Amino acid sequence: MRISLKIWRQANPRDKGRMVDYKLDEVSEDSSFLEMLDLLNEHLHEQGEEPVAFDSDCREGICGQCGVVINGEAHGPERTTTCQLHMRSFRDGDEIIIEPWRADAFPVIKDLCVDRGALDRIVAAGGYISANTGSAPDAHATPVPKENADRAFMAAECIGCGACVAACPNASGMLFMGAKITHLGELPQGQPERDARVLKMTEQHDLEGFGGCTNLGECTRACPKGIPLNVISQMNRDLLRTGFSV
Ligand code: SF4
Numbered sequence: 001m002r003i004s005l006k007i008w009r010q011a012n013p014r015d016k017g018r019m020v021d022y023k024l025d026e027v028s029e030d031s032s033f034l035e036m037l038d039l040l041n042e043h044l045h046e047q048g049e050e051p052v053a054f055d056s057d058c059r060e061g062i063c064g065q066c067g068v069v070i071n072g073e074a075h076g077p078e079r080t081t082t083c084q085l086h087m088r089s090f091r092d093g094d095e096i097i098i099e100p101w102r103a104d105a106f107p108v109i110k111d112l113c114v115d116r117g118a119l120d121r122i123v124a125a126g127g128y129i130s131a132n133t134g135s136a137p138d139a140h141a142t143p144v145p146k147e148n149a150d151r152a153f154m155a156a157e158c159i160g161c162g163a164c165v166a167a168c169p170n171a172s173g174m175l176f177m178g179a180k181i182t183h184l185g186e187l188p189q190g191q192p193e194r195d196a197r198v199l200k201m202t203e204q205h206d207l208e209g210f211g212g213c214t215n216l217g218e219c220t221r222a223c224p225k226g227i228p229l230n231v232i233s234q235m236n237r238d239l240l241r242t243g244f245s246v
């Protein structure tokens with residue numbers, strides 16, 4: 001495949017940044033999107049130019065490190081992570097526009113890399129339990145109804161990639177936060193801190209500069225793990241339980 005690329009280049013957080021055009025020939029349709037960027041970087045390196053900075057780690061859709069806006073869509077045209085997107089999703093001759101996540105709470109560090117530490121600070125504020133750790137308890141020691149276990153498992157699939165924030169016109173982090181609150185709130189071990197958790201996490205969310213939810217649903221459509229919008233309803237119900245007015 002021959003493709004044209006328009007990529008956001010920004011040397012550091014203070015740089016204004018700009019879109020830069022590149023051309024790539026001989027891109028295999030079986031290569032992943034990140035392998036295509038690796039190929040571009042090899043060429044840039046050979047030409048003595050600065051490679052494009054982008055994040056990745058597992059490249060298996062697990063870690064949540066990767067993530068860029070591709071032709072206006074968080075993680076691109078398929079419902080998957082950027083690392084699991086393949087070039088066969090594009091056509092020979094396509095122009096592909098690549099930008100970092102855009103949100104006040106995710107400042108650009110360099111090129112396509114953003115600082116997603118705000119999500120970590122939301123988890124640090126309340127995404128934990130006080131149950132003793134140690135060797136794994138017997139699976140039947142704490143019975144959990146299947147319905148609750150399934151819902152906790154579904155919510156635990158959130159990998160913290162931030163695509164929900166990037167896709168939301170309000171740059172809201174509520175799908176991410178709702179997933180964490182639902183994950184722990186469905187389990188007996190999550191009950192002691194349940195009220196404090198939702199209060200502390202929502203307070204941190206607002207402090208970080210994320211926007212509010214207006215039920216547009218762009219977050220769930222962009223989520224590579226299919227986290228449903230109703231985790232936000234569960235979070236709001238937990239907030240109401242505490243007597244907080246939403
Ligand atoms: S809710 Fe989905 S889109 Fe948002 S951080 Fe979690 S996995 Fe990523």
Ligand code: FES
Binds near residue numbers: 055060064065066084
């Ligand atoms: S690099 Fe780990 S999810 Fe993409």
